[in-house]
Amino acid sequence: MAKVRVNCFSISLDGYGAGPDQSTQDPLGKLGEDLHPWLVSTRTFKSMYGSSDQGTTGLDDEFARRGTENLGAWILGRNMFGPVRGEWPDETWRGWWGKSPPYHVPVFVLTHHARPSLEMEGGTIFHFVTGGIEEALRRAREAAGERDIRIGGGVETIRQYLKARLIDEMHLAVAPVILGKGEHLLHGLDLNELGYQLVDRSNTEQATHLSFRRT
């Protein structure tokens, strides 16, 4: 059966998945970029963004690659789609990723504010879901068929799906940095109680990779 997965979600040593004060300059909040050197240096990431750079192979790349495999739909929180808050003033904001986002499948964006679906180049369609995480997942399952659904983030979206015990597998990458403030991924959540088990831990120069599975 199709799985609901988190992959390549980066947190700091002190547990933050994004810095504070997200803006168009700081899409990941202050210091948030420091979470992702392990990922952006990989061959998988570079080829997704059309870089001519080769990028690293090895374990970081292996995790990046696995994160892209067998996906039929994505779910994103609205803040991951963009910095706009409240009602959409118009339809000019089309995501952080330019004309051809790196998803290539339907992407369901959680929001309180309705907006028509948005078809991008390369197969990505953004659908705006106002009915909450369960509706988003139901629609993502329909779109994905046999393939998996990836919960892309941000922190608040993953927390909601964890609390609802709807995530089957979660891969976190702990970057060797301290953020000190921002959005904490696990504060107040008890992964043991929610049924998650650590099934793998591997280290690279730039990250500690933790893989959890719900049992």
Added chain:
Amino acid sequence: MAKVRVNCFSISLDGYGAGPDQSTQDPLGKLGEDLHPWLVSTRTFKSMYGSSDQGTTGLDDEFARRGTENLGAWILGRNMFGPVRGEWPDETWRGWWGKSPPYHVPVFVLTHHARPSLEMEGGTIFHFVTGGIEEALRRAREAAGERDIRIGGGVETIRQYLKARLIDEMHLAVAPVILGKGEHLLHGLDLNELGYQLVDRSNTEQATHLSFRRT
């Protein structure tokens, strides 16, 4: 000059330094023992506790050994000294460690309740300090002379010294376990703002060792 150090303080992947519900059966709180396999298996730890077992050498042992070097005094929170809360009913509780505790130097125990000093075998003397963390540190410095002072824990004690920017070096060992609840070491503290920098990160089978220094 003598340094104020934290060494070998273990936390879970989700940041807890002790489980909930400390008791005589669970001195480290529920699941708290799961934080320390990396340490209790080392040759250094085993020899401190007079075990005939050889114990592991290698990086875990190296960190354990460094934690014991050049110490002239320790500071402990009262909960680390024992499970007794409130007024001391009598003087029968003499710590978790039997007749000859593994400190061998003066140990300053933070408490709100005065009690006469307690001389143990092997050079350990417990002094009970009611004047707070600065008084404890002043007295520990006097006792330690040129040697360093180690803040042994628990979580609340380390948090107080971190907030006061009184710790020079801190080595944390992140154990590959989830506690889910208990006493969180860093929640609400910003190590960056407090002046700490990650200076080393090394991995073993049983821990990720993180070394911080105040700059």
